[in-house]
Amino acid sequence: MIFTPTMTGISTPEPLKFAFTVKTSAHAGRAGSRPLMLDQDKWEQWWSIDSSAETRALYIHIPFCRKRCSFCNFFENGAKPSRVTKYVDALCKQLADAASTQFILSKPFDTVYIGGGTPTDMQANEILQLANVIQSFPLKQNAEITLEGRINGFTNEKFEAALSGGINRFSFGVQSVNTEVRQAAGRFDDEQTLLQRLSELAKHPKATIVADLIFGLPGQTFDTWMHDVQAIIDSGIHGVDLYQLINLPNSRIDINEQKHKFQDRADTQERAVMYAAGAELLEQHGWDRLSNCHWRSHKREESLYNTLAKQGVEIVPFGAGAGGSIHGHGVMNARDLKAWHNANESGIKVPGMVMSVNDNAQIDGIIKKGFDKGMLALDELPVSLRDHLQALFVKWGENGLIELDNNRLNLTLAGRFWNVNMLAGLFEYLATNPLLVQAA
Known part of the structure; x- marks a missing residue:
């Protein structure tokens, strides 16, 4: 397995302050649609x-x-x-x-x-x-x-x-x-x-x-x-x-x-x-x-x-610049107000951007829900994915970011502060160390 500090954080006596360098985004996600x-x-x-x-x-x-x-x-x-x-x-x-x-x-x-x-x-x-x-x-x-x-x-x-x-x-x-x-x-x-x-x-x-x-x-x-x-x-x-x-x-x-x-x-x-x-x-x-x-x-x-x-449920969007999803497809309406009005007046209803269905959406929704709450129920994940992530979980535990309790992954206070970095790190881990067999 390949690990980087952006995946695992670093070992430090004060993980709340120093496990990662800085938070650069409000959200984390991974590619999977076009x-x-x-x-x-x-x-x-x-x-x-x-x-x-x-x-x-x-x-x-x-x-x-x-x-x-x-x-x-x-x-x-x-x-x-x-x-x-x-x-x-x-x-x-x-x-x-x-x-x-x-x-x-x-x-x-x-x-x-x-x-x-x-x-x-x-x-x-x-x-x-x-x-x-x-x-x-x-x-x-x-x-x-x-x-x-x-x-x-x-x-x-x-x-x-x-x-x-x-x-x-x-x-x-x-x-x-x-x-x-x-x-x-x-x-x-x-x-x-x-x-x-x-x-x-x-x-x-x-x-x-x-x-x-x-x-x-x-x-x-x-x-x-x-x-x-x-x-x-x-x-x-x-x-x-x-x-x-x-x-x-x-x-x-x-x-x-x-x-x-x-x-x-x-x-x-x-x-x-x-x-x-x-x-x-x-x-x-x-x-x-x-x-x-x-x-x-x-x-x-x-x-x-x-x-x-944060769970990726169906969100039906209306208005200029609104984003959401319809039938599993990500959609984003035109952001420019004039363009939005012109489209409405001419009868064009197709949003400014439509994305293909993301095959990872269901699993990613489970993971994001857990990280948002500070507790991920591991038995909701496919066994193969859970096993594949164990090496990363061990690193997080060593770095003071999580505690494992049976089938629950609990974020520590430090983990809750750095949860977006950790989620981005999890997706980086999966991209770098792909799971080849998708068995339930």
């Missing part, structure tokens, strides 16, 4: 066929923001009201047409995610318009329906419109509660305004309120980070994600560093300590860990869409 040319007739045929998926999600993309955040490299379109209105009208018509197709009607949807961009930049009537169209889809009872966005500008009118349309979960990109840190990152509100609004929203009996926090932001110290986590605990909201800052190419942070305008921010080792301390504080206050990066204070929070998305 681009397909799909004509309009074939695309329309797909919508007349029943879905074979056991679990389904609906993703709707709202590609508008009022401001570009410092850590973001995928800012798409300014949130000019007339532009948003035109888009929402076209999107709702597309959704209404799709809702009556056999493909959509054949299986109910477990969860819906309205992401962006900043969907809360829609007007109240537009939020309700979109929510009402979503209700024309077959949804499971009490389906999780999430609206993503920011606290600033999310008025009571918008909140009530969303709730009356059946939206029951709200995910806000808080990033930090510290006024100086968050405003430097491109957020609007000060700490007091933010926390007061979060607490108000969390009191509603039918709304699940969730926030994202980022550790490693410019100007953020260990103490300000711990204050962030404690403030979220005290706010009364129902869930939180702890995300590590990734220096994405062409983000404002990256551009400043290329110009040697260095900003004071935590290095990888300091971020590892921040992650561990944040996780410990949440769990000391009774928050349940649902994944390596997500905790909840109340059972109403399930984080269902995020969980299913």
Whole structure:
């Protein structure tokens, strides 16, 4: 077997800090599909066929923001009201047409995610318009329906419109509660305004309120980070994600560093300590860990869409730049807003990119699900694959990243911090040391 440090990590007394060099991506995957040319007739045929998926999600993309955040490299379109209105009208018509197709009607949807961009930049009537169209889809009872966005500008009118349309979960990109840190990152509100609004929203009996926090932001110290986590605990909201800052190419942070305008921010080792301390504080206050990066204070929070998305379930995408899968094929809609509108107006419905079925998808979904949770059930894998991976598991165990318990692979705290690197390492291991016999 051939091993590399990017597969196994390294042996160190402090694996939390030093097992790998740096996290460079939010996700890990491997090749297994290729681009397909799909004509309009074939695309329309797909919508007349029943879905074979056991679990389904609906993703709707709202590609508008009022401001570009410092850590973001995928800012798409300014949130000019007339532009948003035109888009929402076209999107709702597309959704209404799709809702009556056999493909959509054949299986109910477990969860819906309205992401962006900043969907809360829609007007109240537009939020309700979109929510009402979503209700024309077959949804499971009490389906999780999430609206993503920011606290600033999310008025009571918008909140009530969303709730009356059946939206029951709200995910806000808080990033930090510290006024100086968050405003430097491109957020609007000060700490007091933010926390007061979060607490108000969390009191509603039918709304699940969730926030994202980022550790490693410019100007953020260990103490300000711990204050962030404690403030979220005290706010009364129902869930939180702890995300590590990734220096994405062409983000404002990256551009400043290329110009040697260095900003004071935590290095990888300091971020590892921040992650561990944040996780410990949440769990000391009774928050349940649902994944390596997500905790909840109340059972109403399930984080269902995020969980299913990492498992590779069927996600039917709508909107410019939306990605997902249909009949096992990866699909990505045109990202350019003008191109998306032109395609709609001319009757062209084929997405911008379609991929062939990935033969590895089912196995990869099992592995990704396990790594996301911090526990991989090895008996869900084919015996041949499980045996083939044992040599890698031994290396991980020696390096303090996992513990094996019968048929369970449990990530240690260090393993949870480095889980994306480990998953990428597993796929590298399989590419370098291919499994030649695929027996169950």
